[in-house]
Amino acid sequence: MTRVCVLAALSSVVLSCASATGFASGGSALACDVGPALKRYGGSEWLVYSCDDSKSVVVVAASGNPAAPFFFVLSPDSAGIDLYGEGKGAKEATKPAFDELEKVTASDLPMLVSEAQKKAAPAEGAGP
Numbered sequence: 001m002t003r004v005c006v007l008a009a010l011s012s013v014v015l016s017c018a019s020a021t022g023f024a025s026g027g028s029a030l031a032c033d034v035g036p037a038l039k040r041y042g043g044s045e046w047l048v049y050s051c052d053d054s055k056s057v058v059v060v061a062a063s064g065n066p067a068a069p070f071f072f073v074l075s076p077d078s079a080g081i082d083l084y085g086e087g088k089g090a091k092e093a094t095k096p097a098f099d100e101l102e103k104v105t106a107s108d109l110p111m112l113v114s115e116a117q118k119k120a121a122p123a124e125g126a127g128p
Contacts, residue, residue, distance in 0.1 A: 030052060034052070035047065035049040037116045041100045042093065042095070044061070044067055049116055053075075055076050056109075057113055057116060058072070059071060059072040059073075067089035067097060071086060
């Protein structure tokens with residue numbers, strides 16, 4: 001069992017950890033706090049954060065999204081993509097997003113990782 005640590009942006013920044021099976025190997029923890037890229041899934045806004053394995057992403061319901069509080073984790077596995085979701089948001093908002101995220105392929109996932117990484121704040125002290 002792997003622990004996935006999610007940086008969730010709701011009305012304030014909250015650090016939440018959830019147990020999930022099937023993400024990464026070896027039972028290590030993933031830190032998913034790089035980004036976010038703003039995307040629309042199921043007609044609502046979601047924040048996409050890249051994880052420190054540079055292969056997985058966490059998709060967090062944005063502020064004002066009726067799915068909040070809710071997040072999904074997308075991670076590569078031997079069959080393609082493993083999709084896991086958890087939260088207490090309105091099912092009417094989470095289900096359409098799940099249906100859309102379920103269509104993400106193994107070749108789509110690196111693009112989501114890259115989008116989130118491009119939105120990451122520059123390191124302190126980094127200059128032109």
